[in-house]
Amino acid sequence: MRNVTVESVDARTALLAAVVDSSEDAIVAKTPEGVITSWNRGAERIYGYSATEAIGKPISMLAHKDRADDMDGILERLRNGERVEHYETVRLRKDGRSIDISLTVSPIYDSTGKLIGASSIARDITERKRAEEKLRAANQSIDARTALLASIVDSSDDAIIAKTPEGIITSWNRGAELVYGYSANEIIGKPVSILTQPDRPDEMEGILARIRSSERVEHYETSRLRKDGKAIAISLTVSPIYDSTGTLIGVSSIARDITERKRSDERLRAASLYARSLIEASLDPLVTISPEGKITDVNEATVRVTGIEREKLIGTDFSDYFTEPEKAREGYQQVFSKGSVTDYPLTILNRDGRVMDVLYNASVYKDAQGDVLGVFAAARDMTALKQASQYARSLIEASLDPLVTISPEGKITDVNEATARVTGVERERLIGTDFSDYFTEPAKAREGYQRVFAEGFVTDYPLTIRHRDGQLTDVLYNASVYKDARGGVLGVFAAARDVT
Structure with missing residues (x-):
């Protein structure tokens, strides 16, 4: 009966050894202090060190320079009896290359419950973060x-x-x-x-x-x-x-x-x-462009403005559909070199001869690893844009309340006529000056717009505007940040209500 038990243990040992040694995941054992005691083939493949090179060395040799305390933190949690599961981090291979891994680390106890080591299973998730362990049996x-x-x-x-x-x-x-x-x-x-x-x-x-x-x-x-x-x-x-x-x-x-x-x-x-x-x-023509300048996708608005079906547009040169092909080519090349362009003027040529002046906003788009795949470009019909701009300006000027836009540096970037009247300063002279200069309490005015940048908005913020002839107007400001199409804060838009 004893021989049967020993044979069973031997068979289980060989099976477990084969399971561990054939895994494509990095399976590593180490002491509670982080000294490597076991290193499988998966670890050799993932980290680039052979078992001979790794065993006896500190596990910290794999630590990335940006995460120097990562290893110590994991080991400390294990010494406290914790388990680290599916922890995603970065490690350093022997060849110096950084890799992303998904890590499960567990304490190893002896029969008395004493912590004698730690086991870790690391999966290389740089490519697809997918599970793959290769198992082979070996008679050991x-x-x-x-x-x-x-x-x-x-x-x-x-x-x-x-x-x-x-x-x-x-x-x-x-x-x-x-x-x-x-x-x-x-x-x-x-x-x-x-x-x-x-x-x-x-x-x-x-x-x-x-x-x-x-x-x-x-x-x-x-x-x-x-x-x-x-x-x-x-x-x-x-x-x-x-x-x-x-x-x-x-x-x-x-x-x-x-x-x-x-x-x-x-x-x-x-x-x-x-x-x-x-x-x-979208009513705007949208298009994606490959690094070679070929159209890879378009929306229906692009089909309408060019007069060509989507299937026939895809695979053709982006620059072929403009009155100035060379300028169009230069535009998307700028995007690849700089990352984006804004308000890039081009004229689209419909196959029936009609033309449309547009402004392109374009940026590169990337895969999950950050590699550039192509350019995404959106064209805005300038005619509609000009009309909309004029309409918006007329609405702003129709306001009886002083309206102002302020840059992150606290400079006035635009005002309406009501602001010019309440300050007694012409619009052209107001633009580019410090917003806080036109109040009886400049520091309080400065604190107000800084709060808007910090919190996103303020309401009923009390200030007193000083006219250049000395006249004072008590106002309450409502203000909020305004942003560009990508969500970047451009400045503060503020409206003052006369409460005198």
Whole structure:
């Protein structure tokens, strides 16, 4: 009976060693002080250090210069008995390159409950932040590492499962309990098909057949059934486990619950459709341009102003649709070099010969990693813009209340005629001067507009305007910040009500 027990321990040791050593995630063990004691192949791949180079070194060698205290904080939390889950941070590879990782760190206790180390599982999320652990079996006898390896596997929040080539579950970690709802006692010895959705009866057998044919299943997205009957979406990586002779002795799988991610994807898809509807609702011609100057997308307003269908516009040169192609080309090249342009004047040429003077606002757009994908440009018909500007100015001048705009430096940038009357100073002379100079209490006036920049607005702010002939007018100011199209604060708009 003792030999059978030892053989079982040996088999479990080899299985756990294979699971850890074949993982594409960086699985690292260290002392409570942060000295590395175990370093798997995934760690070599992700961080670039070999096990020989890393073991015995402080884990802080991976710390990014901008997060120097990151490691100490994690280790301190572990020494306090805490667990760090799915912590996203930045690490430094041997070659000096920074990488993004998702980190789960757990304490390791001995049989007396004493903290003897820490295990961490790091996933490289620089590209897609997706789960992938590569499992291979190896016939190794590592008696001294049994408890350590068991803790590493058991601490993962991903469902790590081992099964026979026929699909009988032989190993089930805490992550599997969390994901599927079954305890290890309930599930070990049962067929893995217990997790299969009723509408996918042959899927599990198909996966096992591929593994028996020496294939590997990577990032396979499917649905599984929890113990409570709830369906969950998972991302599944399934790998064969071989013994030292190359015989298939089992199958390992790592499943990550992506139910929330799937919901997010659906929300993103809905948001994308909503964004498209907003783009199409725009009356302004909108266009995206590749780094090569080709049109990659347009809205219906662009189709109308050029007289050419969307499908025929896409893939053609942006500059071909203007009276001055070279100037149009220079415009989008400026965006790529500077990041944006504003109020760039061009004249669009319709295929029927009609022309439209427009002002383009354009900026680069990027992917999630910050790489520039192209230029997004919006054209505003100048005719309508001029009419709107004139109308807005007439409304401002129609106000009997003094109106003023103030720059972040406290300078007057515009006023209406009512302000000129109450100060006795002409508009041209007011513009560019200090707003606070026209009040009996300049410091209070300065404090007022500074509050607007700090808080966004003020209401009923009392001041006294001093006319250049000495006449005083008590007023209450209502003021708020105004912004550009990108949300950047341009200044303060303030309206004074005479309360004399």
